[in-house]
Amino acid sequence: QVRLVESGGGLVQAGGSLTLSCADSGRTFAVGSSVVAWFRQAPGKEHEFVAGIDRKGTTRDYSDYVKGRFAISRAEDTVYLRMNSLKPEDTAVYYCAADRSLRISPNRGRQAYDYWGQGAQVTVSE
Numbered sequence: 317q318v319r320l321v322e323s324g325g326g327l328v329q330a331g332g333s334l335t336l337s338c339a340d341s342g343r344t345f346a347v348g349s350s351v352v353a354w355f356r357q358a359p360g361k362e363h364e365f366v367a368g369i370d371r372k373g374t375t376r377d378y379s380d381y382v383k384g385r386f387a388i389s390r391a392e393d394t395v396y397l398r399m400n401s402l403k404p405e406d407t408a409v410y411y412c413a414a415d416r417s418l419r420i421s422p423n424r425g426r427q428a429y430d431y432w433g434q435g436a437q438v439t440v441s442e
Contacts, residue, residue, distance in 0.1 A: 318346040318431045322412050325436030328402055336397040336436055338412030346431060348393035351415040353422050353429060356408035356438075366410070367397060368422020377422045382406075402440045409435040 319342040324335050336354070340346040353368035367388040368377045376388055387398040395412060413429035415422070423429075 317342045318344050318414070320347065320412055320414060320431050320433035322410060322433045322436035325410065325438045327439045327441065329441050330402060330404055332402050332440070333398070333400045334402065334438060335399070336410055336412075336438070338395045338397075338433060339393060345393055346414050346416065347390075347395055349416070351419055351422050352390065352395040353413050353415070353424075354388065354397045354410055355413060355426065356410045357435075358408040363411070363426055364408075365424040368424070369395060370421055375421050377424070379424075399438070402438075404440045404442055406438060407440050408438060410438050411435045
């Protein structure tokens with residue numbers, strides 16, 4: 317059974333950095349064999365695409381809000397989101413999601429993803 321688990325969230329001051337990790341605790345290699353994306357949801361707002369990466373790690377996509385500050389990468393069965401120069405508006409619950417379809421590139425729509433993690437809270441203080 318696929319069970320995506322995010323880790324690495326926490327509280328950080330503005331300008332600081334955090335790295336989130338996404339792995340499959342069910343040991344089905346779902347992360348390693350899927351297109352994976354990070355989404356976030358701030359209080360009172362809709363889910364928002366943050367970044368996505370293809371299976372080989374050669375194609376990456378970033379939302380305009382995080383481009384140049386965040387970096388998505390993958391190693392074996394884990395996907396990472398390195399977040400630099402964090403701003404208070406980056407405060408949200410961050411979710412990783414896996415697309416196990418035949419799509420090659422990351423999609424920015426939530427409906428493209430089959431499996432989701434439980435989320436990791438990221439709070440950026442002033």
